[in-house]
Amino acid sequence: MDLDKLVERLDLDTKAALLAGQDRWSLPAAPGIGLASLVMSDGPIGVRGTRQTPDDPSVALPSPTALAACWDPELARQVGRLLAQEARRKGVHVLLAPTVNLHRTPLGGRHFECYSEDPLLTGLVGAGYVSGVQDGGVATTVKHFVANDSETQRYTVDVHADERTLRELYLAPFEIIVKQARPWGVMAAYNSVNGATMTEHGPLQNGILRDEWGFDGFIVSDWTATRHTERAAKGGLDVAMPGPITPFGRDLAQAVRDGRVPEQVVDAMVRRVLLLAARVGILDGVEPAVTTLPEPIDGGSLAREVAVRSFVLLHNTVDLLPLDATKSPMVALLGGAAKDARILGGGSAVVYPQEVISPLDGLRQVFPNVVYELGADPRTQLPPLGDNADLRWIALDGDGVEVASGPLDQGSIRWIGEAPAGVDPKRVRTVEIAGTFTPFETGRQTFAFIGLGQARLEIAGTVLFEESNMPAGDDPFTAVLNPRERRFDVDLEAGRPVQVSFRLTPLGLERGINKYVWIALTLGHSGPEADPERRIERAVAAAKDADVAVVVVGTTDQSESEGFDRTTLALPGPQDELVRRVAAANPRTVVVVNAGSPVEMPWADDVAAVLLTWFPGQAAGAALADVLTGVAEPGGRLPTTWPRRTEDAPVLTVTPTDGVLSYDEGVFIGYRAWQRGDTEPAYWFGHGIGYTDWAYESAEFEASDEPDILGTVTVVVRNTGIRAGREIVQTYLAPAGPDAERPARWLAGFASVTAGPGERATVVIAVPRRSRQVWREGGWRDAPGGHRLEVGRSVADRRLTVDLPDGTVAG
Known part of the structure; x- marks a missing residue:
């Protein structure tokens, strides 16, 4: 069917309506041309759907940093296919993922949702992900185009970066994905770049993305990012989200009538939306892009596989790991994250899995003797009231009359x-958490609430708070994602039930719930607290009596999440002290780091092993048990460099000055910058060890005549250990002589091999021609001088070198 003819059948108002959200997640239908409503949903590690509630569960995969740590674009493709399967199950046509911004600084709050500090690794993993989702007939929106690499003032920040920096770093992953995976969508970022907000940035969206790279999909705004009707339409934006009030829709139709926007511009925008609809199969008379779907994938199994493959063993002195479960060792499992694992990051990445396997659950399945102690609680906010409580939710109208209610765990x-089933959202003004609570112990109990709006907290017949609770700061999204907590102490008697109630009229709900629902409130509780020192002492005592101590440390929603940047890489709470004391008590101590991005580990040299598990998804504990016992090898390698101390990181600036964030470091971020300094990081980009050893025996380079390939390097490695294993062979390109304008070396390709004990394996790695080019004088130029390929296990552990003379690059 001719899409242009379909566009001609639509009147101006209908066309403009198709370019604006009708609600939070969808575009309107146009029955006259056979167009159904197009539904979008957040990702990137699970498909949320149009609801965000535990009663609508989703598969929860490991975090994007974990996926990148697998260094396996084909595995990323399998992840994409699973997510497409989930999207179809939930009636979703467009997945708002992947995030391919770079790890410019370890303080970036959304670091966990991005892949890497390296543009090639990011681009190849992202291309695999996009290809997989689209294999399943579901669209992606590669985001956030471009330079949305930190969260501070993200709605208004103007990123200043020269063209070379943009081309060689921040645009590069998008270019790789556009050319390799042909994505059906891209998301425009909140921020500005060099003075123009991205939703209006014609040179980047129309010029580079469409005209130069050949992108033929639609561009959707980040939510509420569209600011100006005329400039956005002319600047390349196709869809303004969310609705029902946007700068497009009726405002866009009026701009056409006023002569401010040519109607042919709107027609082109509509055509791209119809092309998207055709591709995902919601346009009658047009065959979808995918007619034969991939084989079904078991989500739980894939979640476990990705987690295992992503875990990075940073060091393993005295070969403590793997542990022999058949000898029934006594295991002391310590740390708050061991019982309440953080399986995913906050914000747009949040989904609710049907089941979560915590480290405590997983280890108890394989070790018969596991003793658990909290040791140190990393949380800075109280956990929701739950134990020994009988709670209900109650929805009330403007007169305080109950509209509906239901049980709460x-x-x-x-x-x-959406509101729960049976709730008429138009009648709701107030929501209440209420019920009875029976204290375990006599003494001072601490209650807390989180919620914006008119709040009332009553415990045991005493009203502790009754007034308006307003957000701090001027970023509403941050206020929702990282809200203030208010605490109150009450003396209660063990075993005597008391009534508890937290009632909230959420901010903006005075006139009822709009079409899109956003209600979030928490009633928290903590019993009479044991002395923090006593907690650590109990953990140390358990460690002394154990054959091995496993300490799980990590970040929290308050220290690492979307909506704000970090101020330090230090672990929250007394977790460092816990590790130090346990390591002193038991030399057979393994530390498991449950964090989505780098943290300081001042005790790393004092423990027997450090295992990084990222945010490991719903199968966290099962995957951890697999790796600790050697059922599977930790297969991950670092996708970003980890500093020893926060202040050592080469790039730390995330706060704009007068609204401007200048990327003065140019192309020197991550390992590119670390190589120029005198300070060593804790662990380099690409680092990671398994349960066997590898010898690198030979590397041979063969030049290529293909326009995009410099050549191929054939590498032979040998497994010199006693176990089968998997190795990620990494190739770096380096100038033969000093070059102050370029890094000392940069990633030029990678591939994985598997081999049994004593076996050799051969891998062929394609080296992109772009890896030897620089952006100069408005175009890509072959860099002068000789180069060499360095092959090895990380950017700092290079085993073989192949010289490439000037003549390697074809004209």
Whole structure:
């Protein structure tokens, strides 16, 4: 079917309506041309759908940093296919992922949702992900185009970067994905670049993305990012989200009538939306892009596989790992994250899996003797009231009359997208968490609430708070993602039930719930606290009596999440002290780091092993048990460099000055910058060890006549250990002589091999021609001088070198 003829059948108002969200997640239908409503959903590690509630569960995969740590674009493709399967199950046509911004600085709050500090690794993993989702007939929106690499003032920040920096670093992953995976969508970022907000940036969206790279998909705004009707339409934006009020829709139709926007511009925008609809199969009379779907994938199994493959063993002195479960060792499992694992990052990445396997659950399945102690609680906010409580949610109208109610497992309500079944959202003004609580112990109990709006907290007949609770700061999204907590102490008697109630009229709900629902409130609780020192002492005592101590440390929603940048890489709470004391008590101590991005580990040299598990998804504990016992090898390698101390990181600036964030470091971020300094990081880009050893025996380079390939390097490695293993062979390109304008070396390709004990394996790695080019004088130029290929296990552990003379590059 001719899409242009379909566009001609639509009147101006209908066309303009198709370019604006009708609600939070969808575009309107146009029955006259057979167009159904197009539905979008957040990712990137699970498909949320149009609701964000535990009663609509989703598969929860490991975090994007974990996926990148696998260094396997084909595995990323399998992840994409699973997510497409999930999207179809939930009636979703467009997945708002992947995030391919770079790890410019380890302080970036959304670091965990991006892949890497390296543009090639990011681009290849992202291309695999996009290809997989689209294999399943579901669209992606590669985001956030471009330079949305930190969260501070992200709505208004103007990133200043020269063209070379943009081309060689920040645009590069998008270019790789556009050319290799042909994505059906791209998301425009909140921020500005060199003075123009991205939703209006014609030179980048129309010029580079469409005209130069050949992108033929649609461009959607980040949510609420569209600011100006005329400039956005002319600047390349196709769809303004969310609705129902946007600068497009009626405002766009009026701009056409006023002569401010040519109607042919709107026609082109509509045609791209119809092309998207055709591709995902919601346009009658047009065959979808995918007619034969991939074989079904078991989500739980893939979640476990990705987690195992992503875990990075940073060091393993005295070969403590793997542990022999058949000898029934006594295991002391310590740390708050061991019982309440953080399986995913906050913000747009949040989904609710049907089941979560914590480290405690996983280890108890394989070790018969596991003793657990909290040791140190990393949380800075109280957990929701749950134990020994009988709670309900209650929805009330403007007169305080109950509209509906239902049971609650814990004191937290998240109605995001839709209200629960049976609730008429138009009648709701107030939501309450209420019920009875029976204290375990006599003494001072601490209650807390989180919620914006008119709040009332009553415990045991005493009203502790009754006034308006307003957000701090001027970023509403941050106020929702990282809200203030208010705490109150009450003396209660063990075994005597008391009534508890937290009632909230959420901010903006005075006139009822709009079409899109966003209600979030928490009633938190903590009993009479044991002395923090006593907690650590109990953990140390357990460690002394154990054959091995496993300490799980990590970040929290308050220290690492979307919506704000970090101020330090230090672990929250007394976790460092816990590790130090346990390591002193038991030399057979393994530390498991449950964090989505780098953290300081001042105790790393004092423990027997450090295992990085990222945010490991729903199968966290099962995957951890597999790796600790050697059922599987930790297969991950670092996708970003980890500093020893926060202040050592080469790039730390995330706060704009007068609204401007200048990328003065140019192309020197991550390992590119570390190589120029005198300070060594804790662990280099590409680092990671398994349970066997490898010898690098030979490397041979063969030049290529293909326009995009410099050549191929054939590498032979040998497994010199006693176990089968998997190795990620990494290739770096380096100038033969000093070059102050370029890094000392940069990633030029990679591939994985598997081999049994004593076996050799051969891998062929394609080296992109672009890896030897620089952006100069408005174009890509072959860099002068000789170069060499360095092959090895990380950017700092290079085993073989192949010289490439000037003549390697074809004209």
